Amino acid sequence: MVTNNIQREFFLTGETRAFSFRRNQLLNLRSSLLKHEKEIYRALFADLHKSEEEAFLTEISIVLGEIDYALRHLRSWMRDHRVRPNLSVLPSRSWIHYEPLGTALIIAPWNYPVNLLLCPLVGAIAAGCTIVLKSSPYAPNVDKVLRSVVRDAFDERYVGYYSGGRDVNTELLALCWDFIFYTGSPRVAHVVAEAAAKHLTPCVLELGGKSPCIVDSMADVRLAARRIVWGKLINAGQTCIAPDYMFVHRSLKTAFIAELRHWIREFYGEEISSSPFYPHIIRDEAVERLRKLVPFELKVDSNRCVEPVILEDVRPDDPVMQEEIFGPIFPILEFDDINEVVRFVNDHPKPLAFYYFGSVAKGKRIISQTSSGGACINDTLMHITNVNLPFGGVGNSGMGKYHRYESFLAFSNRRAVVSSVTWFDLKVKFVPFRGLKYLKRFL
Secondary structure (H helix, E strand, O other): OOOOHHHHHHHHOOHHHOHHHHHHHHHHHHHHHHHOHHHHHHHHHHHHOOOHHHHHHHHHHHHHHHHHHHHHHHHHHHOOEEEOOOHHHOOOEEEEEEEEOOEEEEEOOOOOOOHHHHHHHHHHHHHOOEEEEEOOOOOHHHHHHHHHHHHHHOOOOOEEEEOOOHHHHHHHHOOOOOEEEEEOOHHHHHHHHHHHHHOOOOEEEEOOOOOEEEEOOOOOHHHHHHHHHHHHHHHHHOOOOOOOEEEEEHHHHHHHHHHHHHHHHHHHOOOHHHOOOOOOOOOHHHHHHHHOOOOOOOOEOOOOOEOOEEEOOOOOOOHHHOOOOOOOEEEEEEEOOHHHHHHHHHOOOOOOEEEEEOOHHHHHHHHHHOOOOEEEEOOOOHHHHOOOOOEOOOHHHEEOOEOOHHHHHHOEEEEEEEEOOOOOOOHHHOOOOOOHHHHOOOO
């Protein structure tokens, strides 16, 4: 039976609020992560066929960076922030006090199972919360190692850990939480938001969607293709901010497709199933879902290695355009008028990412005419690598932001405090409000 009672009770002791406690817990997490680093690499390879190099870049290094940054800035984050008083509260003092929200639930997906579980955890620790973690059952080897990482680092009263499938999620969401951090699909996010609403629990929902990628007439075709192939095939396309579909200017389409094929071979070789750097699809059900998105048979080996597919002359009503792909499929749509592309993007749910290749000036204009969680001009994915930027979705792609200071804020209550003097009262505020007509001149 799942519970958060022991974490709630531990939060009420007040221990988690101290700077020294939070700092020590961050150091414990860092130490445990490094202790189990090699095990994590083996587990990621077993579950997703991720190379150690990719696993370091997209998982371990990001978590370590979050921890190290939090350790350097934690004291200043926790410090009360003085706010200038206005005339109505003079001569009092005002400030913002950052207090932990309480006991938080963090639910992580399988595609980046280390990064997307532990990065929010860093924010929760820094904010002073107690936490319950829920990992994904679809990455069982990683789940086993992460359990060891957490148990080696923390007292169970402080950080709880649950594995399991939908039934465990259902039990956890039935409990009352002070905060929920969920990463996953918009479909499941509706369930999370509905459960949270019953207790008026605040949430961060990190979701996904069909992130468009525009290759305009002035784009460097070779550069665009190289960066799009890289961004699309990291984790074999199983990335929430992967470029989902490409709108390519008609004048560049033939050259662009040729460059896509070139860079796929350049990165992964002629026999992609033999590449040590090409991840595999997580499970058979995901492979079957991808099969339904293309009009011909996918090339898939016994280890769920799905070869990249370029779909030319795609139309908006094709199956591949109806849902987030989450796999190594490149749908190509062509355009002549960029305004038609803008209308198409704006007629669909807001994506998590938006990519534009062309002139910077025009890219800025197109970004200002559309909406997405984040965006890149002449690149893909890179907005998430600058962890000084807030990361999150908008509309159907999510709500709330995190990374570094934004993570601390996500798990904190910004408490407004006014401290009034005892030797003076502004009499105009008391009934019968004498002098108010004079005060109006200054308010």
